[in-house]
Amino acid sequence: MEKATTRKAPARFPALGALAAWALLCAPASIARAQDLGAEEGTPAPGTTAPEKIAPAPKPAAPIEPAEPAAPAEPSAAPAAGPTDEAAAPAAAPEPAPVAPVRGGSLDPLSGVRLGPSGRHQIAHVIARRMERGAGKHELAVTMPVQVNGKFTEHLGNGLEYRFHFREPIAIGAGGTYFWRGVESGFTEDELINKAKQQPYAADAVLLQWEGHAGIELAPIYGKFTLVDAKVMQFGMYLGTGIGAAQTRVQLRPEQASTTTGGGHPRTYGDTGLRPTGYFDIGMRLFMGQRFALNLEVRDFIYSDQVTQINGCNAQDLKNLDAAGANCRVKDFLDKSADGAIAQDLVKEPSSSVLHNVSFIGSLSVLF
Amino acid sequence: MSSPRFRAALLLAPAVLLLAPAARAADEGFMQRPTTVQHRRHALSSTNELAAFFDFSVKNKLTEHFGGTLVYSRNFGEQLALELLAGGGAGRLTGLVGSIRDQAKLSSATPQADLEDAGALVATGQLGLRWAPVYGKLNLSAEIPVHFNFYLAAGAGAAYVQYNSILACKADLAPGASKCPASPGFQSSNAPTMAFNVGGGFRFFLTESLSARAEVRDVMFPDKFNTGVILKSAASNPGTAAPSPGITHIPLIFLGFAWVIH
Numbered sequence: 001m002e003k004a005t006t007r008k009a010p011a012r013f014p015a016l017g018a019l020a021a022w023a024l025l026c027a028p029a030s031i032a033r034a035q036d037l038g039a040e041e042g043t044p045a046p047g048t049t050a051p052e053k054i055a056p057a058p059k060p061a062a063p064i065e066p067a068e069p070a071a072p073a074e075p076s077a078a079p080a081a082g083p084t085d086e087a088a089a090p091a092a093a094p095e096p097a098p099v100a101p102v103r104g105g106s107l108d109p110l111s112g113v114r115l116g117p118s119g120r121h122q123i124a125h126v127i128a129r130r131m132e133r134g135a136g137k138h139e140l141a142v143t144m145p146v147q148v149n150g151k152f153t154e155h156l157g158n159g160l161e162y163r164f165h166f167r168e169p170i171a172i173g174a175g176g177t178y179f180w181r182g183v184e185s186g187f188t189e190d191e192l193i194n195k196a197k198q199q200p201y202a203a204d205a206v207l208l209q210w211e212g213h214a215g216i217e218l219a220p221i222y223g224k225f226t227l228v229d230a231k232v233m234q235f236g237m238y239l240g241t242g243i244g245a246a247q248t249r250v251q252l253r254p255e256q257a258s259t260t261t262g263g264g265h266p267r268t269y270g271d272t273g274l275r276p277t278g279y280f281d282i283g284m285r286l287f288m289g290q291r292f293a294l295n296l297e298v299r300d301f302i303y304s305d306q307v308t309q310i311n312g313c314n315a316q317d318l319k320n321l322d323a324a325g326a327n328c329r330v331k332d333f334l335d336k337s338a339d340g341a342i343a344q345d346l347v348k349e350p351s352s353s354v355l356h357n358v359s360f361i362g363s364l365s366v367l368f
Numbered sequence: 369m370s371s372p373r374f375r376a377a378l379l380l381a382p383a384v385l386l387l388a389p390a391a392r393a394a395d396e397g398f399m400q401r402p403t404t405v406q407h408r409r410h411a412l413s414s415t416n417e418l419a420a421f422f423d424f425s426v427k428n429k430l431t432e433h434f435g436g437t438l439v440y441s442r443n444f445g446e447q448l449a450l451e452l453l454a455g456g457g458a459g460r461l462t463g464l465v466g467s468i469r470d471q472a473k474l475s476s477a478t479p480q481a482d483l484e485d486a487g488a489l490v491a492t493g494q495l496g497l498r499w500a501p502v503y504g505k506l507n508l509s510a511e512i513p514v515h516f517n518f519y520l521a522a523g524a525g526a527a528y529v530q531y532n533s534i535l536a537c538k539a540d541l542a543p544g545a546s547k548c549p550a551s552p553g554f555q556s557s558n559a560p561t562m563a564f565n566v567g568g569g570f571r572f573f574l575t576e577s578l579s580a581r582a583e584v585r586d587v588m589f590p591d592k593f594n595t596g597v598i599l600k601s602a603a604s605n606p607g608t609a610a611p612s613p614g615i616t617h618i619p620l621i622f623l624g625f626a627w628v629i630h
Contacts, residue, residue, distance in 0.1 A: 151429055187429050191483045196468050196535065225504025225518070228447070237506070 139163040141295060141365030145177055148298075149358040152188045152205040156181040161363060169219045171238075176212035183207065183267060184251045193254070202307035203351035206248045207269070211277055211301065215242015219285070233286055238297075240281045248272045248305055250346060252339045268334045270310035270343050277303040283361070295363040306352035310343040318344035410515055410573040412449070412500075412628060417441040419581060421624030423455065426584075430534065431488045433459045433618055439626075441498065449498040453523060453565070459488030459618075465534055469554070472535055474599045475546045479607065481595040483534040485616045489587060490530055492563050496523020500571070515573040519583075520566075527563035527589045532556045536594065536602035555602065563589040571626065579626045584619060591616040 140162055147155040159177030166172070184205055192198050199205070221237035249269045258264035283297025308314060313321070313328035321330050321340045333339040418440055425433040435457010443449040465486075500519035507513055533555035537548035548554060569583020591614050596607035 149427060151427070187485075191485075192468070195481055195483055196472055198468060198471055221506050221508060223504055223506025223514075225502050225516075228501045229503075235504075235506075 135165055135168040137165050137367045139165065139171070139173075139293070139365050139367050141175075141293075141363040143175070143177065143295075143361050143363035145179075145299065145359035145361040147357055147359050149356065150185050152185055152200045153207055153357070154181065154183050154185045155179045155208055155357060155359065157208075157210075161365070163217060165367075171217040171219070172215070173217065174212070174214040176210065176244075177208075178210045179208050182209060182249075184254065189254045201349070201351040201353065202250050202272075202346040203305050203353035204355070206250055206272060206303075206305040206307065206353075206355060208301070208303075208357060209247040209249050211244055211246035213242045213244025213277065213279060215240055215244075215279065233288075235287065236285045238283050238285060240279075240283070240297075240299075242279055244277045244279070246275055246277045246301070246303055248275050248303070250307060250310065252310075252333075252342045252346075253335075265334065268339050270339065270346075271312070271329075271332060272305060272307055272310060275303050275305055277301055281361075285365075291367055293365045293367060295361070295365055297361045297363075299359050299361055301357040301359065302354065303357070304352065304354050306350065308347055308350045310347060313340075313343065313347075315344065315347045315350075318347060410576065410579075411446065412443040413445050415443045416629045417443060417449070417626050418629070419624055419626035421455075421581070421583075421622040423457070423620045423622045425618055425620055427619050428462050430462060430465055430483060430486045431459055431532075431618070432462050433457060433489050433620065435459075437622060437624075441626075443628075446503070447500045449500075451496050451498050451521065451523065453492070453494045453496065453525070455493075456491035457489075459490055459530060461486070461488065461532055465532075468534060469548065472599075473546070474535065474537065474548055475541060476599045477601075479596040479598055479605075480535075481610065482536055482593040482597055482607075484591055484593055484614065486532040486534050486593065487589065487591060487616045488530040488532060489589070489618050490528045490558065492525065492527040492565075492587060492589075494523040494525030494563060494565055496521055496525075496565065517571050517573075518568065519571065520568045521583070521585065522564075522566045524562070524564045526560055527587070528558065528560050529589055530556055530558050531592045533594070533597075533602075535599055536597050536606060537599075538603060540601040540603045541599075555606070559592070561589050561592075563587060569622065577628045577630065579628065581622070581624055581626050583622045585622060587618045587620055588615050589618075590614075 141160070143159040143161050145155065145157055145159065147153065157177045157179035159175055161173060161175035163171040163173030184207075188200060188205065192200065217238050217240040219236045219238035222235070223237075224232055224234040226232055249271050252268040252270050253265065255267045256264045279299050279301050281297050281299035283295055283299075286294040286296070288294060310318070311329045311332040313324055313330070317324035317328040318340055321328070321333070321336055324330055330336060330340075333343070419438070421437040421439065423433070423435055423437050425431075435455060437453060437455030439451050439453045441449045441451040468483075498519050498521040500517045502518035503515070504517070505513055505515050536555045538552040538555050539549070541548065565585045565587045567583055567585030569581055569585075572580045572582075574580055591610075593610055593613055594607040595610050596605075598605035598607075
């Protein structure tokens with residue numbers, strides 16, 4: 001019986017034996033790769049404990065490829081095992097033909113690239129593998145732009161932005177913003193109008209009521225950081241550009257509170273029409289897990305405006321609103337006489353300008 | 369059926385079967401957080417640092433500024449530093465002021481207030497703290513590693529400010545005149561005052577000792593302007609200093625290099 005048992009055991013579990021052998025071979029290889037992944041990461045800063053270099057993984061009993069010894073020239077280019085890292089090649093892979101050993105490794109006779117001890121190519125990735133990936137994902141963001149370069153104007157709004165990341169560093173998208181606060185600045189109202197009795201040219205103080213755009217985004221920079229040495233966060237930096245259209249208007253009168261001598265009135269505006277826009281932006285996307293991201297960006301909305309009509313009324317119409325042409329929307333003036341007079345003053349000297357509305361935009365986005 | 373070798377294989381197989389995918393998963397990056405930046409390559413702790421900046425203002429209404437600043441820092445740790453800032457340069461009025469003065473009704477006899485925030489920063493010296501809670505690493509073109517940190521800074525000290533009047537002439541206007549003559553021009557005075565700054569910036573480590581730094585600081589000082597000025601006779605009737613003139617903000621962008629002395 002004993003003899004029979006010893007004969008039958010290998011025959012009964014050939015699959016299990018093969019699986020165990022594969023697993024035994026695979027596990028240390030994978031562990032070695034995982035250790036390599038953290039080799040650079042675990043390296044202390046100079047002057048603290050040890051020099052930053054990659055300790056070669058101990059060669060295990062199984063015939064796996066160890067990590068390449070530390071590269072003395074560029075310690076930062078540490079091998080954070082990537083998809084092309086052949087350090088984790090299958091253990092059963094045949095060894096290539098030996099190449100001439102050189103200092104720090106050996107060189108590929110064809111490409112001149114330094115090879116690992118076994119003669120295979122090794123690719124050292126600067127940054128360890130991305131945890132949060134955007135490729136193939138849709139991104140929907142709620143934005144909040146705040147104008148930061150307002151000399152004559154102030155803008156604050158909310159918007160929606162959609163992007164599709166069809167490649168890791170490339171996305172296309174579209175979005176729009178409604179500026180629920182688009183007014184002449186305190187400097188314009190309090191200093192120029194009230195004290196100096198002057199106002200900027202109409203084209204220099206054109207306000208955005210809403211805008212829509214479509215564009216492309218490139219994200220060539222990827223990195224990560226620690227926040228107070230505790231939390232590791234990953235981020236990408238991106239550049240974007242696009243075109244769109246915006247509804248514009250000019251402020252006619254500032255808000256006036258009610259007094260004992262007269263009633264107040266809200267800010268009054270005059271429509272200056274739909275205008276083409278363009279934008280450039282630069283931003284940083286902080287990944288918060290796989291689904292959420294915080295975007296911080298600076299965007300320059302560029303738009304040209306030539307103010308020759310207000311509420312569809314040209315200078316001739318504004319001279320006498322009672323006899324204005326059909327295109328002149330007299331009813332859109334809150335106070336025909338007061339606002340009409342200011343509008344007439346604004347279009348009396350037709351002005352045009354290329355405006356830059358530089359906004360800081362914070363947004364929270366969900367990726368799906 | 370129950371030989372020692374078989375039992376050992378039976379016990380070992382599940383263990384390695386569990387271990388292999390776990391290790392594979394770790395290798396794939398799904399279980400192990402990358403920790404590249406948990407260990408700093410560039411240490412600042414207990415070092416002295418000297419930085420030189422070119423700085424310029426970014427939100428110019430009535431005044432604009434550009435100049436240079438030196439910052440000496442003592443880094444107590446990796447995150448906290450004490451810094452001594454000394455800067456100076458050309459603070460001047462913008463072209464908008466010329467336009468305002470050209471069109472202003474300077475012959476008015478009605479008392480009125482002068483414009484706010486017309487103080488030009490001439491020089492400042494401040495002592496402050498810098499806190500760098502963020503240390504990171506980014507890759508340029510997928511292969512060039514750049515280590516950086518992000519810091520916040522705040523300080524207080526003194527400033528030397530040129531307070532300009534936008535509308536008040538140094539001399540009373542001649543009868544019938546509506547413009548202020550170029551000489552003696554408009555009123556202005558220089559005075560020292562307290563000053564503050566808050567800001568933040570990035571440091572990009574270039575070598576062990578050399579860093580490139582870019583930061584934004586809002587330099588603040590008390591404003592000063594007069595109310596009740598009669599413009600046609602501003603020399604005789606300069607009005608009185610505004611009781612609550614507020615704070616003038618000068619947002620400056622600093623670009624420069626820092627040398628860390630280990």
